Amino acid sequence: MTNTGKYQENKIKRQLKPKRFWWLIGLGGGAVLITLTLAVFFYNSISNNLIDNRNFFLNKQLEYAANEAQANLRNLDEDLAFFVNTQKINARWENNDASKELNELNIRELLNNYLNLIDSLIIEKDDFAQVYQINEPNQLSVTSINSSSIEELNEGEDIIVISGEEDFKLIVKLNISKYFDQLLDNYFLGSNTDKLVFMNDRFFKINGEGQMFFQDELIHENIIQEIDKGIRGDYSAFISNVYNADPQEFLLVQYPFTLTHLKGKYAFAFAQEKNTIDSAIFGNYFHLFIALFGLLTLVIFLIIKYFKITNENNLFLEKKSKHLNQLLKQQTILLQQSKGFIYYQNKEDVIYQVSENVKEVLGNQPDELVNQKLKDFILGDKADFLEKRSLHIEQKKEVFSFEFTSEKKDEGPIRAKVFEKLIYNEDKDYIGSVGIFTDINAKYKADQELIISENRLRSVLNSLPDIIFIYNNQGVYLDYYVQHEELLIVNPKESLGKKIDEVLTGEAGEKAMRAFNKVISTGKMQTEELDLLLDIGRRYFEVRFFKLDEKRVISVGRDITGQRLWERGLSEAKEAAELANREKSSFLANMSHEIRTPLNGLLGITGLLFKTPLSKKQNELLSIIGDSGESLLNIVNDILDYSKIEAGKMELDPVAMDFAMEMDKIINVFAGMALQKDLVINLKIEKSVPAMIVLDKDKLAQIFFNIIGNAVKFSKKGGRIDVIISGELIFTKNLILTCTVKDNGVGISKDKIPQLIKPFTQASQASNGDYKGTGLGLAIASKLIELMGGVLHIESEIDQGSTFTFALISQASEQKLNLLSNTAQKNENLAIENLADKHPLDVLLVEDNDINLKFMVMLLTQMGYNPDVALNGVEAISAVEQKSYDLVFMDNQMPRMNGMDATKIIRSMPNGRKMMIVGLSASVFKEDIELAMNIGMNDYLTKPVKIHQIVERIKNCILLKENQIK
Template sequence: MIEFDSRFSKSYSTAYRWFVATGVVVVMLIFFLAFNFFNALTDNQLDAREQFLNKQVELAAKEIQNKFETTYEDLIFFVNNLEPWTYERGGNEELAFEMRARRIFNNHRNILDTLIVSFPNKTVSFHFDEKNNFNKSILDSEDFILESRSSKIKFENPSKGVEIIGIFNLDRFLGDELGNYYLGLSSEKLLYRNGELFGLYEYLPRPGYKILPSTSEKLDKDVKNGLRGGYQGFLINEIEGKQFEAIIFQYPFNLYPLEDTLSVVFIQDKRIATAGIYSTYFYLLIGLMFLLLLVILILYRFIKNARISNEILKENSEKIKGLFKQQSLLLQESKGFIYFQDSQRKMTSVSSEVKDVLGYEADGFRTSFHKYISKEDLNRLNSVITDSIEKRLDNFSIEFDFLHKNGEWLRVRVFEKLFFDDQGQFTGNVGICTDCNDRYLSEQELLKSNNRLVSVLKSLPDIIFIYSNEGVFLDYFVQDDSLLISSAQDSMGKTIMEILPEPLNHKIMEGFEKARKTGKLETIEFEAISRSGKKIYETRLFKLDEERMISIARDITGQKLWEKGLQEAMESAELSNRAKSEFLANMSHEIRTPMNGLLGIIGLMEKTELSKNQKEFLQVIKDSGQSLSGIINDILDYSKIESGMMKLEGSVFHFKKEVEKILKIFTALIQEKNIKLKYQFGPLMPEYIELDKEKLGQILFNLIGNAIKFTPRDGEISIQMFGEAFLESNVILHFSITDSGIGIPKDKIDSLIEPFVQVDGSATREYRGTGLGLAISNKLIELMGGELKIESKEGKGSTFSFNIFGKVWTEEEHVLDSSSSIEEEDFIWEQMAKSYPMSILLVEDNETNLKFMKMLMKELGYEVTIANNGLEAVNFVKDRDFDLIFMDIQMPKMNGLEATKIIKGLETKRNIPIVGLSANAFQDDINEAIATGMDSYIAKPVQVKDIALIIKKYFESKIKKEVN
């Protein structure tokens, strides 16, 4: 029993020791496996994170560089396409320029802060304010305050004398770009700039990070050499005062033409990157008591994590593949390929893009590329390579010709980065070969162009001299030496002050210094005694380049004599024009005066009892008189336009109602001819608009009237109107009037807008008229900033279209025209003296008009006092009281204007309303009358209703004053 127990105890002890030993071995094995597995998983996690950061930092750097290069190229293109006369011409040229400037801002908003454009005569600044408004400013000079976070780049176009200064907000741009990348928790996006690291706070780079020297030295060296790099080291967050170990990746970039040393730096806190792994294995160690279960769990997690890692690796591989594809696309776009060479200058590999550039397969090109370079270029290339290796240069670039597979020589540019070991021995290089054939051919063409320019300069009749900045003669291009003050050859090496006589030398030198300092063209006219006699010269001084000045002088003696003759001719024409205006004014008065009596008497006769024949005869006389009045108005209107006396008088009115009011005028004529008239208001037509209502009405009246006149019975007329927004509250109004009339021959269209021209000019023509309607309409359209276009086809009809400019008003802000016309509602004016009693003085010297006015006043029920001239009128006013005065303008002894001044100067009589009655219909005559003191003005011929409404107006005004 004891033996059994001893054997059992021994067996149990052996089993226990075996079990314990086995357990210890298993535990040690698990610890060993766990430790190695942990390291492997940690390395895998860090590798994946490093690959991710490496690719992200490359993408960010390339994206920043590409966007800045795009902005730079757009500004180069912009300045090369500017014209120096943009603000001299104004109008559409100025508008087009400002729209292009705005597009530049819209395309590069996060980079560009301010754009300053300098023309020869003006400097303009553009920027967006805090409210996102696009602002334009005119600067007195190029002086401005540059913010600390901004950089300035100047773009010049010396040939046109224009330049652009772009102010770039690099901090905002870099902050915005880096803010587009999400790296995950505990990651930071930094910017290396000129030896400092900047962190990203609120999308703006600010200092705050520092790498310990052991790592920063290597990073600095790689960035300065233009090499990307990955590191592990310690960083200090100076803002939070923390130090941590991090994974660091950087990719350098440059912002040409800025000279800053730049690199994008992405970092990841190494502890946080592996924090999940520590947590996992902490629970693993606690669970050792559940050894078998833990082993299973570890195996399960290992399999699962391996699967996830494989998926991540697969995903990263796809990304890497995509990046390589993007790199290939970039090389294809830039027409280049990459190659690698060893220390013996043997090409070890070359990218497949070589076939796109030179036409060769990669393998064949790698072994025999020397054959495709000419012997001269190959010797030059080897010399540059040898020299660069001996001098331990980091890189070099060279241009030479490569033989394309198609047999043509292609210009290429080679850039090579050289590598050396710690002992300074050359170990190999990587190179980029790009096709620069187009640029090379352009440069060669430019060289030829320069040579041609020199040939042209030598053949020009102008006197051309080139100087140093000190005014020393360096070169010349002169065809006729007799035009010079002294020999051109003798001037070389001497100064302007030495060669030119006083005081001319001081005048020229003053302009020379001004042109040199400002960089602007200076033009000087002067007289001098040349070898061929006294001459007048015009010379232009401007900068040729930073070291030289140039002057171009021309003999303008003949031109000055011609200008003097032209000036005398212009003065003679102005005298003739004034004489014509005076004649038209007199003609207006002399014709309108009898017309006033004629049309006025006709109006009164219409109120009498007449037979049918008498009414017909009277209507013929009335129509003829109104037609003659219309012809006179057309002639006077065209004369005012031609002499520049026609001015625009803007007012705010309801657009659609005004157009419909004009259309109603033609209602009877349209019905008589059974014409189908359609009109439509298109999009963007404003409700209220500010422009010259009367001029627009005159244009539409003429064009619609023409369309009705030339459209046969049962024809059609279509009127289309639409608006086009222009610069905020402005609008361009487009009108189109189409008829189905007789049409216009093609060879007659251009001459229709000439005065007194008609399609059928014969005495037997069917359609009558002065031929001034279209000419006046065309001039008015041009005065309102538009253009008249005529399209027509004989027998099919015509289309008259035009556009004018106006200002849009909303219903809330529109203001009624203060010069609103007198209320014209119908009222009974016969014997109106009973309802509107007034004491009236009539001042008139013409017998016909006097008879008409007496009859008119009698029809209204008034007994008026008559004065035959201004002197009598003044005497009557002094002795008697009147409620209203009708005053003619042109009278003997004392005219109406002088009489008005005297009456308005009388203390007790100054409030008597004075209404001017005159055949002078020019606006200047009306303005002069109102300025003299007249309260209203009626141009002859007058209508009975006009007189009645004036009397009614001033009677009601008198009653108001008495009540108050």
């Protein structure tokens, strides 16, 4: 190169150098300015992001804390209700002291479970109360106070629970402040964050650290209004810890809630100074600013490094992009595994974006769902879907889920479920949603199979004759499988939710609970025999308890009444009936006595009139009077018999008898009634029945009279009644008689069959129609059958007739009866006129009833006797003091002194020891007869007395007098 050329080159370089310098300076300055701008922008973005994240975190923690507070109060309410309903509190008052014997273990457990919430527990009864507290050394403190002092203790919020019987009051005094302090202490929010509780229209720091004051009262009032309305919120406000102190800007979030039984408004709040949120990044950005200023001196270096930095940034972005793509792939794989896809909807619920894996779920391409609505993919339940979704949006709920049937392209119906996140703007207006559409067809089919299997198992269990109950480990009924509900004490649905000993009371409940508790403690099956008195009669059950799984116990009960009936007496049933029906039996006995007394005179006078000359018309009218009296007596006897049975006073008197002969006599009684209705009564006694059996003859007749009489009453004209009796010998002489009475009469519906054996009840209420009666016949028959070891079973259909079946426990006998033993006596024509001429007697009649007195005087006068009369026991004693009598007829119930007391005194007198005393009373109870005989009466007649009974007692007195003379 020549010198001229070099000069020109240097000149050009000199000219270009300043231009490149200013270009570099401008480029560097621009880079610094851009960097500073970006730094400020990123600082603000990160700061805002930190505040948003902090705001979200504090809101979530608040929600958890508020829900926990409400849940604990609800649990306390349930525990208190359980405590009140189950706790048996027995108070023992001594010297007006309020000390009570309470189950302190349950109370201690309740106080320990809510140690931070319950300040004290007060149990008030009448004018006294006891206060229970847990002291510092975890000891239960019990203090007795007067009810008037409770007002001083009721400062603050209380929960009051009153028992079902309203016999005591449970007052729980709460320590809300301590409870909130302990609850919020468990939440770690980092430093510089205050935990606040809103009570009594103010914000307080926990642990007694003071109150928070707002600089702007409008913000304070706005927060209070939102809390009153139950609206959660977050705010930026200037707050100070001391009134009129320099306030600081805080980020405040609050969450309102209500507490069970407490009327106040409550809210939790977290407050954090804003400058502490981004203080951690401030120092970092301060150094960044210094570095940016240093860039002014290093601008050339930065420009040189520009491409390198750009390349590094590109690599970084590429790396982040790959990471993001990896996350998206993982999300896609997850949705594919769960057979789901994501969709997005606008505020009109139109789908505007769908994830790629929709093809695997519905068989459609993503663009085929765009601009569609989700309801278009629902089969059958569209209205329900739209109604529930609209309700969720109206109530501003954040999530919505719905299960429905959809259709997969080219494959048919599938079961699907959607889960949506509902999105609202700041004004709480719905602006769209994002959801996950999931194919749950496989799970749905499995669930349906499980339901079918369970229903199949339930059908099998329901078809079993056994009674099956399922309980939890506390003995509470959970489920049942029962085919015959009449074998239960209560309807099985009413048992659900109750404990075993709440349904089964008495000894049966104790046995059942004992077996249940043993199963829980040992895990082994336990068997108990339960004796239950049901509406259909006494039943015996063999119940097996065993574990179904770790959380449930099952019992299987089987009716074993037939197996146990012959080996168990009915003494327990009698005692239970006597206890339960004492008042009723007393009323029936008194009523019977009052009716029998005038009946004695009515039937007695009627008997005397029959012995007087009568015209045909008079004889007919007198027969009507006699028949009416006998009918009334039969009714009274029925009532009294039922009273005896209910009181447990009915006893059996078994005798040997010719069974076929006795049954013929019973059938012959209905011959007249059968003839009137053109009925055929057929008696069939199987060869398996021995000729001679031992049984209570009167009770047997009473049973068949009532059952056959019922069949005759309800049979149609021209009908048929079959009486079939078979026998089965057990252990040589023990005999079970199976008796069946079948008619083809009017019948009754199955739902009214149980009413047949209820006292004073008729299945048909047509008491003024063709079928009259007291409603006691079958009830007495049923009770007598039970007394004789059997149970009455009834089957009937309307217009098809009825079948009555029962078994009686008896014995076969080899004894032979003298059939002519009483024939002469029965055919003897008693001659009562002038009986006194042959056998003179001094007779004393003690009676206070005018009609009975006239009847007895007239009867004795016809016999030729002139009896002395005493109107009560005092007059009777006076008469015996003045005269020695051969025979005394002594009424029992009289004014001034009754017959029992008078008899005692007469027997203690010198001339009263040898006379014959015959008691007269309307009471027919065995105890009364035995008492009369024990105090000194020779005999006892129950009213109404018959003429032949009086004659027999006079003859007995004559024989007694003759023997004394000999």
